[in-house]
Amino acid sequence: MLDEHEHSLRGVESPAHDPNLCGPEGAVFTHDPLKLAVKNHPLAAGTKVHLLTFGCQMNKYDSAMVAGLLGERGAAFVENPEEAGLLIMNTCSVRGHAEDRVYNRLHVLKERKRREPGFTLAVMGCMAQKEGEQIAKKFPWVDLIVGTRMLDEFPRLLERVREGARTPLLAIDEKPDVKFGETVARRENKHMAYLTVIRGCNKRCTYCVVPYTRGPEVSRPIAEIVSEAQRLVDDGVVEIMLLGQTIDTYGYDLGGDTTLWKLMRELHAMEGLKRIRFITSHPEECREELFSTMHELRDKVMPFIHMPPQSGSDRMLKRMARGYKRERYLDVVRAARQRCPEIEFCGDWIVGFSGETDADVEASLSLMAEVEFQFSFVFKYSVREGTPAQNLDDDIPEEAKKARHARLSELQEQISLKKNRARIGGIEEVLVDGPSKHDEKRLTGRTRSYRLIHFSGGQELIGKIVHVKVTAATPLSLTGERV
Ligand code: SAM
Numbered sequence: 001m002l003d004e005h006e007h008s009l010r011g012v013e014s015p016a017h018d019p020n021l022c023g024p025e026g027a028v029f030t031h032d033p034l035k036l037a038v039k040n041h042p043l044a045a046g047t048k049v050h051l052l053t054f055g056c057q058m059n060k061y062d063s064a065m066v067a068g069l070l071g072e073r074g075a076a077f078v079e080n081p082e083e084a085g086l087l088i089m090n091t092c093s094v095r096g097h098a099e100d101r102v103y104n105r106l107h108v109l110k111e112r113k114r115r116e117p118g119f120t121l122a123v124m125g126c127m128a129q130k131e132g133e134q135i136a137k138k139f140p141w142v143d144l145i146v147g148t149r150m151l152d153e154f155p156r157l158l159e160r161v162r163e164g165a166r167t168p169l170l171a172i173d174e175k176p177d178v179k180f181g182e183t184v185a186r187r188e189n190k191h192m193a194y195l196t197v198i199r200g201c202n203k204r205c206t207y208c209v210v211p212y213t214r215g216p217e218v219s220r221p222i223a224e225i226v227s228e229a230q231r232l233v234d235d236g237v238v239e240i241m242l243l244g245q246t247i248d249t250y251g252y253d254l255g256g257d258t259t260l261w262k263l264m265r266e267l268h269a270m271e272g273l274k275r276i277r278f279i280t281s282h283p284e285e286c287r288e289e290l291f292s293t294m295h296e297l298r299d300k301v302m303p304f305i306h307m308p309p310q311s312g313s314d315r316m317l318k319r320m321a322r323g324y325k326r327e328r329y330l331d332v333v334r335a336a337r338q339r340c341p342e343i344e345f346c347g348d349w350i351v352g353f354s355g356e357t358d359a360d361v362e363a364s365l366s367l368m369a370e371v372e373f374q375f376s377f378v379f380k381y382s383v384r385e386g387t388p389a390q391n392l393d394d395d396i397p398e399e400a401k402k403a404r405h406a407r408l409s410e411l412q413e414q415i416s417l418k419k420n421r422a423r424i425g426g427i428e429e430v431l432v433d434g435p436s437k438h439d440e441k442r443l444t445g446r447t448r449s450y451r452l453i454h455f456s457g458g459q460e461l462i463g464k465i466v467h468v469k470v471t472a473a474t475p476l477s478l479t480g481e482r483v
């Protein structure tokens with residue numbers, strides 16, 4: 001998933017870049033479907049909540065939905081965590097660094113819990129799912145720990161804490177699916193929303209913790225997705241980003257003829273919805289129908305695909321159990337460009353994975369250059385407990401990981417600059433996001449290919465689609481003037 005695009009809502013903070021029910025020392029919570037009528041357990045109106053989100057868009061979607069559930073029950077979101085009576089951390093386990101940041105905050109919050117006994121502290125998401133019991137043992141001042149497949153029950157669980165349940169209350173049941181009902185995501189960015197269409201992952205990439213934190217794939221029925229999308233559009237959304245770990249396998253578990261492109265057709269017909277995006281694609285699962293549908297529905301389906309190669313070396317791809325070879329990746333790129341000429345690629349890369357040689361790094365660099373990605377996210381390998389790669393040597397020293405990270409990042413920067421410069425003089429169709437972070441008098445938006453662009457204009461343009469002539473370019477963004 002892309003990590004860099006942030007739409008945090010007020011009081012729902014996403015720090016910059018960056019799966020039983022029993023608590024060993026805490027309360028035991030038993031999943032009881034008869035008690036799912038959460039609406040009968042309203043939160044005290046006015047509870048001040050601060051929700052801090054780590055990780056990918058799927059976490060941001062979950063946060064927006066939990067915030068929606070709490071908002072419906074009268075919670076008030078505050079920007080300053082110090083003012084919050086309820087602090088929620090939605091956590092990420094993909095790399096060690098993200099986990100360390102949460103552990104550091106939990107340590108610091110011990111003192112606040114001592115000072116303010118009424119203050120409630122909740123941990124939700126991937127770390128809660130994977131490390132819930134450990135968190136309950138090491139941080140007994142946490143009140144509530146909610147795993148990835150119990151998020152829809154957050155308000156009821158919170159009510160139990162408020163009613164005096166023994167804490168930490170640990171809810172990490174592996175129920176098959178999460179149902180947020182009719183809740184509308186609570187968004188800072190009124191016109192853009194994430195929408196999870198398939199949860200979990202059936203792959204077993206050796207380095208990756210996601211299958212263990214998010215469980216097996218579960219696709220949502222098309223009718224359910226369309227009805228959520230309609231509620232979002234009714235609430236002012238013009239762009240929806242569909243989310244899945246391997247979104248190409250959307251519908252496989254539902255049987256019949258449910259596919260990503262069928263879903264796209266249904267959404268394409270929705271009046272008021274102007275842009276559809278989707279992430280993340282898997283090189284082994286991408287089908288040509290996807291690219292032809294993108295081209296056919298190009299007035300709304302944006303020509304951008306996030307398809308992580310992870311490595312350009314067949315040897316590493318095998319060690320990572322990615323299930324494809326370099327040549328397959330290139331075949332998919334060629335097919336995509338043939339069927340959808342406007343398409344741009346974004347990639348994730350892991351450097352320093354067990355056994356990676358200089359020749360393997362060269363192979364990644366040459367794949368990056370050959371494909372000419374629009375942008376890339378480069379990650380230093382971080383061993384994850386419970387993954388198959390935990391049994392492989394983490395034999396690349398940190399310094400070498402850093403140097404390899406720098407090499408891939410530098411090459412990507414050069415490619416991005418060259419590609420962005422080639423847009424100078426052209427006219428981009430831009431969805432206006434909001435005021436520029438650097439200059440409040442200017443606006444920023446995203447082009448069809450998801451490039452960030454800065455230009456002059458009034459606040460009334462926010463949420464509108466405008467045309468901008470590109471006048472300058474950096475590796476990370478374009479600048480232009482409205483035409
Ligand atoms: N489902 C997506 C896919 O198959 O590409 C990726 C999901 S993962 C949340 C996002 C990215 O984190 C991956 O593409 C990978 O580059 C990176 N990643 C995952 N596990 C990692 C690890 N143990 N160390 C470093 N980076 C990792």
Ligand code: SF4
Nearest residue numbers: 201203205208210245
């Ligand atoms: Fe992780 Fe691989 Fe699944 Fe992506 S496809 S979430 S990298 S196991």
